[in-house]
Amino acid sequence: xxxxxxxxxxxxxxxxxxxxxxxxxxxxxxxxxxxxxxxxxxxxxxxxxxxxxxxxxxxxxxxxxxxxxxxxxxxxxxxxxxxxxxxxxxxxxxxxxxxxxxxxxxxxxxxxxxxxxxxxxxxxxxxxxxxxxxxxxxxxxxxxxxxxxxxxxxxxxxxxxxxxxxxxxxxxxxxxxxxxxxxxxxxxxxxxxxxxxxxxxxxxxxxxxxxxxxxxxxxxxxxxxxxxxxxxxxxxxxxxxxxxxxxxxxxxxxxxxxxxxxxxxxxxxxxxxxxxxxxxxxxxxxxxxxxxxxxxxxxxx
Numbered sequence: 001x002x003x004x005x006x007x008x009x010x011x012x013x014x015x016x017x018x019x020x021x022x023x024x025x026x027x028x029x030x031x032x033x034x035x036x037x038x039x040x041x042x043x044x045x046x047x048x049x050x051x052x053x054x055x056x057x058x059x060x061x062x063x064x065x066x067x068x069x070x071x072x073x074x075x076x077x078x079x080x081x082x083x084x085x086x087x088x089x090x091x092x093x094x095x096x097x098x099x100x101x102x103x104x105x106x107x108x109x110x111x112x113x114x115x116x117x118x119x120x121x122x123x124x125x126x127x128x129x130x131x132x133x134x135x136x137x138x139x140x141x142x143x144x145x146x147x148x149x150x151x152x153x154x155x156x157x158x159x160x161x162x163x164x165x166x167x168x169x170x171x172x173x174x175x176x177x178x179x180x181x182x183x184x185x186x187x188x189x190x191x192x193x194x195x196x197x198x199x200x201x202x203x204x205x206x207x208x209x210x211x212x213x214x215x216x217x218x219x220x221x222x223x224x225x226x227x228x229x230x231x232x233x234x235x236x237x238x239x240x241x242x243x244x245x246x247x248x249x250x251x252x253x254x255x256x257x258x259x260x261x262x263x264x265x266x267x268x269x270x271x272x273x274x275x276x277x278x279x280x281x282x283x284x285x286x287x288x289x290x291x292x293x294x295x296x297x298x299x300x301x
Contacts, residue, residue, distance in 0.1 A: 017094060017259045022059040022111050029165050031114035032172070034156045037063060038104040054096045054259045059111045060125065062175070063087040064142075064149055068102030072133075076254060076298075079133040084142050086134045088179065093132070094255050106149045114169060121173035124180055129202065134182055141182060148175050194236030197222075201229055201241070209248045210271050215241045250286040253279075257291055258298035264291045 024033040025043075044050075065085040072079050072087060074095045079087070081103045089095050091112065115121050124130075136142040152171045155163055194201075200222055208218065218241070219226045229241040237244060249271055256267045268279035283291050 016262075017255065018053070018055045020055050020057045022057075022109065024109065028156060028160070029163055029168055031111040032156070032165075032168055033109040034153050035107055035109070036104060037065070037107050040107060041100055052096050052098060052100070054094060056092055056094055057089065058091050059109055060091065061087070061089045062108040062110075063089075063105055064145055065103050065105040066146070067104050070101030070103035071098040072096075073098045074132040075251065076258070077132070082135075084135060084137040084139070086136055086145065086179070088130065088132060090127075090130065090132075094259060106153060108149070108152070108172070108175075110172065115173050115176065116166075116169045119170075119173040119177075121176040121180075123199070124176050127199070127202065131184060134179075136182075141178070144178055145175065148178065192236075194232035197224060197228060197232035198236045201232060201244075205245060205248055209245065209252065212272065213242075213245050213249055215245060218245070246282070246286055250283065253283055253291070254287065254294065257295045264295075267291075 022031070022033075024035075027033065063086070065081045065083055065087075067083055070081040072081055072095065074087075074089060074093055078098050079085070081087070081101070085103075085105075112125050115125050136145070148171060152168060152175070155167050155171065157163075201218060201224075204218055204221055208221070212218070215226045215229060219229050222229075226241065233239060233241045233244045239247075253267060253271055256262060256270070257264070260267075262270075264279070265276040268276045271279065273279035273282070280291055283289075283294070287294060289297075
């Protein structure tokens with residue numbers, strides 16, 4: 001994984017959360033890198049990058065922990081990592097290693113364009129949401145995924161110029177489809193239950209959450225009624241459409257408050273609030289705390 005330049009400005013200087021591009025040191029297969037987690041940490045140490053630095057990525061990272069222990073935080077949830085832990089971090093999510101520890105395992109880094117578009121796995125890659133962590137332990141699913149990742153690694157490590165991108169794409173699609181059939185760790189809703197309506201709505205929400213929070217606007221853009229969107233959201237999440245919209249806005253507000261030094265008024269405007277006071281009321285209603293208190297808690301102020 002590429003590292004943020006240690007001599008460059010941090011998030012408090014940029015006013016933005018550092019975003020890492022897909023830029024492996026040796027791109028054997030365009031759009032894909034397979035690396036041991038320990039090798040990744042060593043690469044960061046050589047570059048002077050802190051393992052616990054908060055960042056986003058513009059690609060997918062899929063990690064299967066095979067030994068040791070660590071802690072990894074994704075959007076304000078810290079997950080213990082141990083043998084059998086599966087992490088899937090999606091583009092745009094905010095992450096950091098709270099404790100790099102002794103964990104090792106296989107990590108896949110791949111761009112959204114890498115999986116085959118003819119496979120239903122392409123739908124999974126386009127979804128920005130989904131469980132970040134699953135604890136497989138020694139269950140049979142761990143053995144299945146470990147075997148598939150081993151096959152990918154063997155193909156990826158073939159002599160220079162002989163690895164097949166097509167074989168790797170199909171193996172990755174199989175990995176993603178195997179993950180998709182795992183039970184959801186939180187016992188929550190099933191996003192597939194909302195069908196195409198929910199999938200299209202989530203994609204439009206990701207594009208438009210900073211410009212509108214009105215369910216009617218999303219319904220108009222997509223050619224549905226608000227009632228149709230609500231049915232799809234309830235089926236997928238158990239929550240009405242307005243709750244899903246507001247939760248997405250609140251998440252981005254939390255990210256910006258915790259990981260940047262942008263003024264609250266600037267964050268409010270960025271998220272479509274004309275008046276900072278309205279943003280404050282919205283944030284308090286959805287998180288139970290004020291923007292200022294939330295920032296102090298997460299920035300140690």
